[in-house]
Amino acid sequence: MVPAVLPSIWLGYASVAAGGAVFNDVHLNGVDLKGRVSLPAAFRQTIDIRSGSPKVASGLGRTLRMTFNAALKCIEVSDGLQIAETEEQMNAHAVRVSEQTGELVGDVLDRLEAETYPLMKDVNFDTAGRMVLPDRLRAKAQIGNDAFFVGRGRRFRIWSPEVLRAAAGGESGDVLEEMEDLLAKRKERG
Incomplete structure (x- = not known):
């Protein structure tokens, strides 16, 4: 339920939803030996809608930016928007820090960018949604034969089911239940 009056912290996120196009639901997809996996169709549809925003640079429509979340041990994924x-x-943020400290905006941005971008990987997917998870990220997240996708609104996460089971507070109990159901269904199909 959305409150009638949104707290000021939420106002900055109102435009992010791109008319309600957010990453939601959970999906389980297999990963082959080369690290290839299919992006869930629902996520591809969301990316297509969100990439229509004038904020998205030309050519970023099929680019995902991935990074390892060291605290959770999963891959965090952002789309062009x-x-x-x-x-x-x-x-x-750099402007606010500059105003408070007198530091040059460029210096603040340099520091923020150094903390944010060096270990991010850009991954492209084809029209069928096939992509290759970067070896380093896949190894750090311990993703083997299965990739569990969890929609998180503006982003999504890719988990190893085994790691997610062990992650205290990584996702809700309902999400874990959904994952176990999907794994059981896959096992039944053989």
Whole structure:
């Protein structure tokens, strides 16, 4: 349920939803030996809608930016719209810090960018949604034969089912239940 009056913290996110196009639901897809996996069709549809935003740079429609979440041990994924929103937020934050400290905006941005971008990987997917998970990210997230996709609104996560089971507070109990159901159904099909 959405409150009648949104707290000011939520106002900055109102435009991020791109008319309600957010990453939701959970999906389980197999990963082959080369690290290829299919992006869930529902996520591809969301990306197509979100990439129509004027904020998204030309050519970023089929590009995902991935990074390893060290605290959760999963892969965090942003699409072109979230990439643009992150850049806007970093610039605004740099201006605020500059105003408070007298530091040059460029210096603040340099520091923020150094903390944010070096270990991110850009991954492209084809029209069928096939993509290759970067080896380093896949190894760090311990993703083997299965990739469990979890919609998180503006972003999504890719988990190893085994790691998610062990992650305290990584996702809700209902999400874990959904994952176990999907794994059981896959096992039944053989």
